[in-house]
Amino acid sequence: MGDNNKQDIFTPYLYIFLYQLPMEQQIPDRIRIKDIAIMAGVSVGTVDRVLHNRPGVSLASAEKVRKILKEMNYQPNMYASALASNKKYHFVCLLPKHNEGEYWSDVEAGALQCMNEMHDFHITLSMVYYDQYDIDSFVKSIKLVMDKEPDGVILSPVEEDNTKKLTDMLQEKEIPYVFIDSNIDNLEPIAFFGQNSSRSGALAAKMLLMIEPGIKEVVIFRQIYIGRIGTNQQNNRELGFEEYMRKNHPDCELSTIDLAMNNKEHDMEVMRKYFERHENVTIGLTFNSKAYLISEYLQELDKNDFRLIGYDLLEQNVEFLKNGNNIQFLIAQQPHQQGYRAVTSLCDHLIFHKEVEQINYMPIDLLCAENIDYYTSLNK
């Protein structure tokens, strides 16, 4: 391979925009680093030193070069620089334990896809799992994460105190970390990717009131584990829902059903008892990802006309939505993108030295039978 090629790989470029006739627009032409040097009245070596923050440049020259780089909207050839580096990066992703097809497998698949696409940049990724219903399990996982000596960590946080045990250690070692799903501002992740839960609950309320404007009573199917609501997300969506209802339709009665969602006998008993006392309730919501399970329960109770709003595009949820089995709307939050962009943000921070946006709310996507077919293809 000749020198010519090497130059094309390792020389940073910049763009200028040349405007021509209104009917045609020429965008953009490349200009070499030597053009910057000419404009700044310095040598090519000086520009190169400024670009790579190397010493040996006078303050005045450095300032001149930086000013011109800025004016020209300069973009370094980041990929080539990173490819030329031999540095290896190991990321650890700490998520709730899950089965294939459950919500978290999409997050994981997104993280893996990004790692896969970035494999030219020497990135590897380890998964560590904790049991989200067992705090000890999260605390134990901290050691597993630290033992891997990661260069960056992605995690779905639990409550603040225990999450802090991990982030304190990471901060001490100056290891950057990213939160997905729910955020804890105080703990200062370099980035957060997740839904604004309260607005998402408000959207569920709006759709409910569109389905049945004069609604008198609605039921919320909760997933409860040892007396507490399963996740931060589920809880915050419910609060957002209640607030919207109080404001826009205060006379509607809200009742709740506490389900285990892993114990059918128990759940069916609870459902039966509820509907004995509330036989006129024909519409409900669930703020977790198990709408399909509630639909199965409802069908055993011969409640085929009961209408349900749920969350997340698990395969079974989508199937029930398409077939019109109870589920009218699903609200989605692009878990695959959350995983993907979490890895991207670590790469941008560590490898490409790009600025990373700290708070990244995901879209609140609204799916029904009419648009579900065209949703998944793009987002996977």
Added chain:
Amino acid sequence: MGDNNKQDIFTPYLYIFLYQLPMEQQIPDRIRIKDIAIMAGVSVGTVDRVLHNRPGVSLASAEKVRKILKEMNYQPNMYASALASNKKYHFVCLLPKHNEGEYWSDVEAGALQCMNEMHDFHITLSMVYYDQYDIDSFVKSIKLVMDKEPDGVILSPVEEDNTKKLTDMLQEKEIPYVFIDSNIDNLEPIAFFGQNSSRSGALAAKMLLMIEPGIKEVVIFRQIYIGRIGTNQQNNRELGFEEYMRKNHPDCELSTIDLAMNNKEHDMEVMRKYFERHENVTIGLTFNSKAYLISEYLQELDKNDFRLIGYDLLEQNVEFLKNGNNIQFLIAQQPHQQGYRAVTSLCDHLIFHKEVEQINYMPIDLLCAENIDYYTSLNK
């Protein structure tokens, strides 16, 4: 730079997945080309020749190597190979002429962003515009496109006969082309990116029936130019809407208002006349991107309670949606992504030699005041 670095840049890698304890999963470790050679029982040079389709390998060895590459789910280091090449690519993007902030500026911005991100691969992009209401203008633009001797072309097609004049020339020169917005199957683009218009019209109908289940009459605001509906998309959405209404709510009367949308005096006159005869109509749709303009007309007629469903997230549409000015729902189709992915598909085809999916329906996104804030940030 030492040989060591070169090897890291130009040697293809592959992945293997090592599964460990259930609590931890190691994904993936890199294995060098020499591991493939060992597994196939051939030399490293032989593997390299097979990877780059170079001669000098026996059929039997080539087959053995290919079998192992396939088993190992081999991924070539495409970026490094492409970076090492000196080939330059010039793409031309042929779109309807538009003002800043109109629908097409998002498509253009997406195409430019992708070109920008791929600038390490020597890509440039020229814009050529035609007047979508003047067929002569499209025909004239054909010469402008061909004069640029493009390596690939992106275009938003007009009707089949005139579009074919361009695609025939491109086919003759074996220049690949991509359609955006609407598709003409017969003309065999390497890829199409756009919405399924008829399903999108059905979604509009569904939302209409949710807003007003007992609706008796609805009006469609059309953008008409010299007697014909402005675009393929607008027309096909309307057909999808009508079909859904016929099937689900056949007694609803459909009326239409033909507007120029660039002649306020004319349009207001038409609106006034319509509402003199149809004073009970309080809900309507428009299948083009000018919902904000119709809302402005409606407000001049003191019809602040008139409800409107529209398309596309133009700045003014979004503002009206947020403020509750007539617009209840907007249906969007990710124009930025259409432009972005059109450029990606040309790169994949020409530079990375990846297979390109031919039909790519974009999501049919449903936006209202409750979820609009979180939509735009991700999709730009």
